[in-house]
Amino acid sequence: MGHHSVPNNPVTGIPDHVEKATLEGKNKYVAFWFFLGGETTLFASLFGTYIGLHNSGAKEGLRSYDIFEMELVFIMTMLLLTSSLTSVLAMMAMKRNDVAKMKMWLIITLVLGLAFLAGEIYEFNHYYHIGHTFTSSAFGSAFYTLVGFHGAHVLFGLLWISTLLIRNWKRGITVVNAPKYYVSSLYWHFIDVVWVFIFSVVYLMGMVK
Amino acid sequence: MEKHEPQVTRNQLELEMKADRSREMQLQLISFALMIFLTLIAFGAVMAELMPHWAAGGFLVIMAIVQVYLQLYMFMHMNNKGNTWIKVMMALGIFVALTIVATLRLLIW
Numbered sequence A: 001m002g003h004h005s006v007p008n009n010p011v012t013g014i015p016d017h018v019e020k021a022t023l024e025g026k027n028k029y030v031a032f033w034f035f036l037g038g039e040t041t042l043f044a045s046l047f048g049t050y051i052g053l054h055n056s057g058a059k060e061g062l063r064s065y066d067i068f069e070m071e072l073v074f075i076m077t078m079l080l081l082t083s084s085l086t087s088v089l090a091m092m093a094m095k096r097n098d099v100a101k102m103k104m105w106l107i108i109t110l111v112l113g114l115a116f117l118a119g120e121i122y123e124f125n126h127y128y129h130i131g132h133t134f135t136s137s138a139f140g141s142a143f144y145t146l147v148g149f150h151g152a153h154v155l156f157g158l159l160w161i162s163t164l165l166i167r168n169w170k171r172g173i174t175v176v177n178a179p180k181y182y183v184s185s186l187y188w189h190f191i192d193v194v195w196v197f198i199f200s201v202v203y204l205m206g207m208v209k
Numbered sequence B: 001m002e003k004h005e006p007q008v009t010r011n012q013l014e015l016e017m018k019a020d021r022s023r024e025m026q027l028q029l030i031s032f033a034l035m036i037f038l039t040l041i042a043f044g045a046v047m048a049e050l051m052p053h054w055a056a057g058g059f060l061v062i063m064a065i066v067q068v069y070l071q072l073y074m075f076m077h078m079n080n081k082g083n084t085w086i087k088v089m090m091a092l093g094i095f096v097a098l099t100i101v102a103t104l105r106l107l108i109w
Helices: A023-053 A070-095 A099-130 A138-167 A177-207 B010-047 B053-075 B084-107
Strands: none
Touching: A023 A138, A023 A177, A023 B084, A070 A099, A070 A177, A070 B010, A070 B053, A099 A138, A099 A177, A138 A177, A177 B010, A177 B053, B010 B053
16 A cells, blocks of 8 residues: 555655556546446436436425425535536645645634535425425425435545545645545546536426426 | 656646646636536526527437536546446447337327
8 A cells, every 4th residue: 555656746745646646546446437437327327217207296396396496406516516616726735735725724714514414404404394395296306315315325425535634634735545536536526517407407497488 | 657757856746736636627617607508508497498499409408418418428537548438338328219209209199
């Protein structure tokens, strides 16, 4: 694991592309993309089901265009999109061996992700009180499965990045922890990729009568 | 991996890296601005009720695909050299994804 042939960059003190400087790092990187290819098909099955069941069995007043609120979805979209940028900035800091900046950007990413999740919890709670639940209609089941599964990904991403930060808090950037940070940031971007389709296909399409 | 000529001094290297970094930063910020712009267009078009139902779906999906392309190629650096297998696997994933969506869309009524 520690033996790597890539020399340190004299300016940064770590190898260029520190996340791929070891065979293990390279393997993690490629394997993680393979996993994301699998995640793509998994979310596709949920999207397909949702599109098929859109508004199916939903009572008057509980159809997608009755319940979705644009303001909240817009704010949540901006939060997650911005968190994707802060994650990029964290990885740029990592590559120039600026561990303090990397930690700062990752913490901002976590805060934005947490705010997104709070918005989603508020939203689901609101729907529950007006009668749009997992069991109220086929539409409800498909909606909560798709959007909830994405929300679970956000939660997992938050726990993952927090764990990495806590575990490596007193450490510098090394060829061992850099691949871990890097794939967690790929995961975080992928969460935003899925959300782009959710806000477009589920929310915006759902608001067009 | 870049190889630096031995005669390149540390200062030169530092300057080069700084230039690379600001170029990268600029690219990422432009991508981010484009993503915000695409999001605003999508939300704006729905809010202003510009499109009939049949047109909205296609338009919103195209906006989403462009934004996701930026996310994958800029933020996630999928275009970097040596990513052939990654591209193959993602292309396969997307192909299967499209098949699944089309199938479910047609099967459920």
